[in-house]
Amino acid sequence: MTALRPERESDTSYGQQSYGVPGASEDWSGGAYGADPRPGRQPRTPPYSPEAQPYAQGPEARSHAAGPQPYEPRPQTHEQGPQPHEPGPQPFVPEPDPGPYTAAYGAGAGESFLPPVDEETVALRIPDPPPADGEAPGEPIPGSRAASGARQGGPAPGGRAARRKAAKRRHGRHGSAAEAPAPATGREGARAPLSRVEARRQARARKPGAAVVASRAIGEVFITTGVLMLLFVTYQLWWTNVRAHAQAGKEASSLQNDWASGKRNPGVFEPGQGFAILHIPKLDVVVPIAEGTSSKGVLDRGMVGHYAEGALKTAMPGDKTGNFGLAGHRNTHGEPFRYINKLAPGDPIVVETQDEYYVYKMASILPVTSPSNTSVLNPIPTGSGFTKPGRYITLTTCTPEFTSKYRMIVWGKMVEERPRSKGKPDALVS
Template sequence: PRGVALPLPPEDDATMPLRRVAAPRVPPAPTGGRAERRKAARRAERARRDSLGVVVSRLLGEVFITLGVVMLLFVAYQLWWTNVIAQQQAGGAAKDLRRSWARDGGKDRDAGAFSPGEGFAIVYIPKLDVKAPIAEGTGKHKVLDRGMVGHYGKGPLKSAMPWDRQGNFALAGHRNTHGEPFRYVNRLRPGDKIVVETKSAFYTYEMTSRLDQTSPANVGVIRPVPQGSGFTGPGRYITLTTCTPEFTSTYRMIVWGKMVDERPREKGKPDALVD
């Protein structure tokens, strides 16, 4: 009937809205006891010791790498850069020498008139493609390390000049590093030419013999009639001396030759330099 309120049906659980139910709080797991803490401390100590070892190993590795790089740079300096510098110095000395010849003219000076390190000639070895200025003396710093060939010109080792009517024109040069002008003199064979140019003339020598190894104290190899050369009497000779074996200065290698031609510079280069 109208006006009478009907009671609502009871709510069905299936029709009720879903409610979010919070997950139960799980208590933290209990930490280990004293024994576990000691184990953790030992593990941390071992980790610290390992870290120190790693640091030391890295430092040693860096030191060895640095030393290796320094050694490689030194080898490169000795074997390559000293040649670059010495060849530049020798080339400049040869140009200066030619300019002085053109400017001053005149004849060659007497033996002993040159100061140590002063250039006075140029040596050519066509077979070895060698061209190097010759300076007075055989000093390492003033002459040889500058890529030049040194002349035994003073004291008990004094030798002749190319323009002397007889005697032995004795020279020294590096075989390795600093220009190494005599690097391959061991390749010379009898008949190969060695030419010396001075202010007034070209002097051509012909290689005759070689001594592969002798003591540095054997000064007889640069005497006027050099011992061991096969020459039996006075003449006009040339002697090339250099260190051997390569990269050492234990012994000396000797190359000898005899003069076969003298040509004034105004007549042009000798055949050995034209071919």
């Protein structure tokens, strides 16, 4: 091991020794201080002389060196006196690489230096930020001195429990630091993984209770019921009309084609068989008349039914006297009588058969009556205003709209009988 160099143990600059030490005024060759063995060099003047004059050689230099000195020299660990020196150029000896603190704070070679301790003072200072959510109170905050100390291997702040928790977070419970997963960031990532028992407990807690299940079932039943009711209303108010109009139109065309070809003859008709066509010009109604008042066989198919059964049997249009009674829907299934309440006295009502046109004039109306009031179908209808036998027509339907609680009655009196060979009556032409 190389011994310490004299010039590094003194407080003087490189290559000089302290005063008061034997051989201090001599250079490395053993001569006087001002002598320079190298050719062409001038004697050196000490930079610390007050007069900036070179000292005398020999004994004067020694006597001067024995005088009072500004500081006490340190003990030397090497032999005092002249040092052996080979004349000529000297080899360059590199200085040792100073450490991070040696270079920063000016420590000499071979000397270690520790950074100053950050002692508490009365001056203002920036406090460390509080721990984030999910961090233990003893966990060092990233960027703080405690965190840097933990990274450099220093003890973790806090007690033994805090240091043990910090070590477990860094290295895992059984693995090393390399095996430990990277810490997750964010509020959710800071939570520890759940155990199986805790996961099952939370899964059971998330399951809805019996009351919630019952309320959901009831709600679904209500929603389903509402949807079904909406579909039913749509069917009744829209689809039944579409289907009834199609069926009624088909029956009317079939009647006219049969009349033109002579296939049908006047006489007794079967229930549900069409035999005439009703025209109400004011309401733009053209609908077939069928035998009977059955809902499925006649009325629901969009046609008007003739009262021809039992005690409610009424006369035919071709009879010389009597009351020709008809029934029809006011709502749904073609609703041919929906607006008969808008008829006024004198409005024409025409019944077209295979051979004749029978023209009636509206006479009176009964807005509301009981469904059991069958006297409105008498040969001389009760409440119609007619007082003697004649050729009458009676139109019956339900009221109010969309209900069947009561009946509305409209009466008319025949004013014209016109053969088809003479063409249509004026009520249909105009």
